[in-house]
Each structure stands twice: as structure tokens, then as C-alpha cells.
Amino acid sequence: MSERIQILSINSGSSSIKFALFACDTRQEEEQLVGAVERIGQSAGRIWLEQGSQRVLDRIQAFPNQAAALQAVVHALSEVGVQHPDGIGHRIVAGGPQQRQHVRIDAQVLADLRKALPFAPLHLPAEIAVIEAIQQLWPDKGQVACLDTAFHGSIPELAARLPLPRNLWQEGVRKYGFHGLSYEYIVSRLPDQGKAPTIIAHLGNGASMAAVAHGRCMDTTMGLTPTGGLVMGTRSGDLDPGILLYLMAEKGYTAVQLERLLNHLSGLLGVSASSGDMQILLQQRAENPHAEQAIDIFAYSARKYLGSLMAVLGEVQRLVFTGGIGEHAAAVRWAICRPLEALGFRLDPEKNAAPSQEARCISRAESPIEVLVIPTDEDRMIARHTHRLLGMTHLPATHSP
Incomplete structure (x- = not known):
């Protein structure tokens, strides 16, 4: 067994930093701890840390910005005996036209990420801020950008090209796709590594689906940005472009107002007028x-995209649910699949309702399409790619759900 190194996986948001520490060698990644800094920029933030199932640190304090939050992470790690990791991997939502693969971060990569800001204005500023803060704290540590768009690089041009003037394609206006780290992990867990025609549904506050065959992504529901595709927690998903023209011409909406409407006030929140959290909506639905x-529209949207991805693949042998909703909301899985029984999505109600955290099959034995629930692990994929790109070959183990 080769020498183990410690990799810190970081998932940065505008108001939070989630992190996990892994001990990695050439065959596996062992999770040592997980934690998060929450409510960055608010008067009362929070940092917590767990080792195994035990919470070893939980503290309320203010974090004015990402740099202060990262400093708190460093102190928290030192409190549990971790002085510094050997390498750091970052979830990067989009690298724009210049960066399409997981890559070790240098000055050019960082410059390209700054150029990509228009492609992911909600996510990239916080991600870049944490990269820069780590350069100040640990200037000698290698950092890796793990791109959520990388998995979708195999999408054929027929699916990736948008029906717009050709000069826009040259400028990088195309389908990129997102949630790629989650899809990569799910494919690594499948017994055939995604060779059979498979649809993966990553359903959470952000939601998308991907059509996979021969281990490669053939199409996905998100496009240029993470706003498109399925109905989501607070995001609209796909809309008639004429709606935006109407709002601009008749209601005087600016680009800033449209961004807030589409990304923060729409989706489940917009329809329900109460919450973008699926678990809360499931609790409310009997009396609200x-x-x-909102739940019905979410399931209807998912069914439509399932049908479209079936058309992309020509046949489907497997459907995988993952993400917060996909893993934990049995009622939503049922609402998506029950009307599609004639197409081969036949759930076993008892298996579907089982409160298991493990990967499992939830379809009936005679179902033409196997339906699985597999918990995702984006942090592990970040550690895996970071370990590889910092100079050690990874030989991933396969797992059968």
C-alpha cells in the first residue's frame, strides 16, 4: 500500500463553506472528518465538525467573509490535531470555455476562472475567494479545481450546440451541464461503470438529470448555467425565452431583477409561495x-425530462435517484415513477419507502427498468481527482449497489 496523504475537499458557496478531510492512497479515500461554516456574512454564523458520527466541535461566531471562514476552518482542524492537509481540492461549478477538465490550479487557471464569472455568477466568486485565501494561508500546498462541467465534456455537439448564431458558439455560449462530480461518483458505483443505458436523476435544491451510455454523458438537462432544466427549489428551470422579453419590455425588469427572479424567487418557492424546501412542502401538502x-409540478417536470432522455438513449435499462430529494423523498420518487409504469418504471412501494441510507434497488423484480437509490459523495470525488492530479495514480474500487 502506498503512502497515504491528506486531501481537504472544499465546496464553497456565497454563505457557506462545506469541507471534508480524506486520507488517500492509490486505492481508496478514507473520510476522516466533515464540517461546515454556515451563515457567512451574517451576525451569527456557525462552524461545526464531525468525526465519524460524533460532533466534536459546534460553535457560534461571526464570519464576515470567505477568508475569515476559511481561517476558522484551519483553526478547527488544528483543534482536532490536523495541522495542514497535503493538498486541497475545490468544487468549481463552471470553468467556462477555457477550463473543461479537472486541473491543478496555477495562475493561468485562476485567470480563466475569473473570465468565466459570467457563466456562474452565483457560485464562482465565492469559490475563487476561497482559492485565493488558501494561497495566502498555505502558499506551498497544491490546489485542484474539480469542475462540475467536466463530466459533460463527452456530450455530442448535436446536443451541446444551441440554436443561436454561430458566433455565440465560438464565444462559449453552449450547453455545459452541471452536477458532474455527483454523476461521476454514481457512475463509479455502478457495477458496469455506466455502460448500460442509464438515466441519473440528481434531485436536490438544484436538480438535473443526465443520460449515460458506455460510461459517457450523452446529454443533460442543465445548459449554459445551473438555472436551466428541471424545476428546482428556487430556480425556474427552462422557460419560454419570450417570458423574459415580456418582463423586460412590459414590466421594466433589469438583468439584476431577472437574475433574482429566476434563481431565488421561482421554482418550488415561487409556486408554493411558502418554501423551496421539498421536505417542508411534503409536510405542508395535506393542508396547503x-x-x-409545487410538488406535482416538480414531479411532472421530472417525468418530462425522463422521457426526453429516454429518446436520447433509445433505450433505458437503469434509473438512479440521488441528491437530497432523490435519496430521501420516497413520495417524490413515487410521484415521478408511478405514472410511467407503462414505460417500464415499476417501483416496489415497500422498497421505495424503506428509510435506508444505503444504496439499494427500489424497483419490482419484474420491472423492465431497474430503479436504484444511491447516495452521492461529491467530496470523495474531489479528493479522488485531487489525489490523482497532485501526482499519484488512483485505481478506483467498484461497488455494486
Whole structure:
């Protein structure tokens, strides 16, 4: 067994930093701890840390910005005996036209990420801020950008090209796709590594689906940005472009107002007028018709995209649910699949309702399409790629759900 090195996986948001520490060698990644800094920029933030199932640190304090939050992470790690990791990997939502693969971060990569800001204005500023803060704290440590768009680099041009003037394609206006780290992990867990025609549904506050065959992504539901595709927690998903023209011409919406509408006020929140959290809506639906309607629209949207990805693949042998909703909301899985029984999505109600955290099959034995629930692990994929790109070959173990 080769020498183990410690990799810190970081998932940065505008108001939070999630992190996990892994001990890695050439065959596996062992999770040592997980934690998060929450409510960055607010008067009362929070940092917590867990080792195994035990919470070893939970503290309320203010974090004015990402740099202060990262400094708190460093102190928290030192409190549990971790002085510094050997390498750091970052989830990067989009690298724009210049960066399309997981890559070790240098000055050019960082410059390209800054150029990509228009492609992911909600995510990239915080991600870049944490990269720069780590350069100040640990200037000698290698950092890796793990791109959520990388998995979708295999999408054929027929699917990636948008029906717009050709000069826009040259400028990078195309389908990129997102949630790629999650899809990579799920494919690594499949017994055939995704060779059979498979649809993966990553359903959470952000939601998307991907069509996979021969281990490669053939199409996905998100496009240029993470706003498109399925109905989401607070994001609209796909809309008639004429709606935006109407809002601009008749209502005087600016680009800033449209961004807030589409990314923060729409989706489940917009329809329910109460919450973008699926678990809350499921609790409310018995007495709140707007909550019930939001759930129904979410499931309807998912069914439509399932059908479109079936058309992309020509056949489907497997459907995998993952993400917060996909893993934990049995009622939503049922609402998506029950109307599609004639197409081969036949769930076993008892298996579907089982409160298991493990990967499992939830379809009936005679179902033409196997339906699985597999918990995702984006942090592990970040550690895996970081370990590889910092100079050690990874031989991933396969796992059968």
C-alpha cells in the first residue's frame, strides 16, 4: 500500500463553506472528518465538525467573509490535531470555455476562472475567494479545481450546440451541464461503470438529470448555467425565452431583477409561495394546496425530462435517484415513477419507502427498468481527482449497489 496523504475537499458557496478531510492512497479515500461554516456574512454564523458520527466541535461566531471562514476552518482542524492537509481540492461549478477538465490550479487557471464569472455568477466568486485565501494561508500546498462541467465534456455537439448564431458558439455560449462530480461518483458505483443505458436523476435544491451510455454523458438537462432544466427549489428551470422579453419590455425588469427572479424567487418557492424546501412542502401538502401543486409540478417536470432522455438513449435499462430529494423523498420518487409504469418504471412501494441510507434497488423484480437509490459523495470525488492530479495514480474500487 502506498503512502497515504491528506486531501481537504472544499465546496464553497456565497454563505457557506462545506469541507471534508480524506486520507488517500492509490486505492481508496478514507473520510476522516466533515464540517461546515454556515451563515457567512451574517451576525451569527456557525462552524461545526464531525468525526465519524460524533460532533466534536459546534460553535457560534461571526464570519464576515470567505477568508475569515476559511481561517476558522484551519483553526478547527488544528483543534482536532490536523495541522495542514497535503493538498486541497475545490468544487468549481463552471470553468467556462477555457477550463473543461479537472486541473491543478496555477495562475493561468485562476485567470480563466475569473473570465468565466459570467457563466456562474452565483457560485464562482465565492469559490475563487476561497482559492485565493488558501494561497495566502498555505502558499506551498497544491490546489485542484474539480469542475462540475467536466463530466459533460463527452456530450455530442448535436446536443451541446444551441440554436443561436454561430458566433455565440465560438464565444462559449453552449450547453455545459452541471452536477458532474455527483454523476461521476454514481457512475463509479455502478457495477458496469455506466455502460448500460442509464438515466441519473440528481434531485436536490438544484436538480438535473443526465443520460449515460458506455460510461459517457450523452446529454443533460442543465445548459449554459445551473438555472436551466428541471424545476428546482428556487430556480425556474427552462422557460419560454419570450417570458423574459415580456418582463423586460412590459414590466421594466433589469438583468439584476431577472437574475433574482429566476434563481431565488421561482421554482418550488415561487409556486408554493411558502418554501423551496421539498421536505417542508411534503409536510405542508395535506393542508396547503399550493405546496401540493409545487410538488406535482416538480414531479411532472421530472417525468418530462425522463422521457426526453429516454429518446436520447433509445433505450433505458437503469434509473438512479440521488441528491437530497432523490435519496430521501420516497413520495417524490413515487410521484415521478408511478405514472410511467407503462414505460417500464415499476417501483416496489415497500422498497421505495424503506428509510435506508444505503444504496439499494427500489424497483419490482419484474420491472423492465431497474430503479436504484444511491447516495452521492461529491467530496470523495474531489479528493479522488485531487489525489490523482497532485501526482499519484488512483485505481478506483467498484461497488455494486
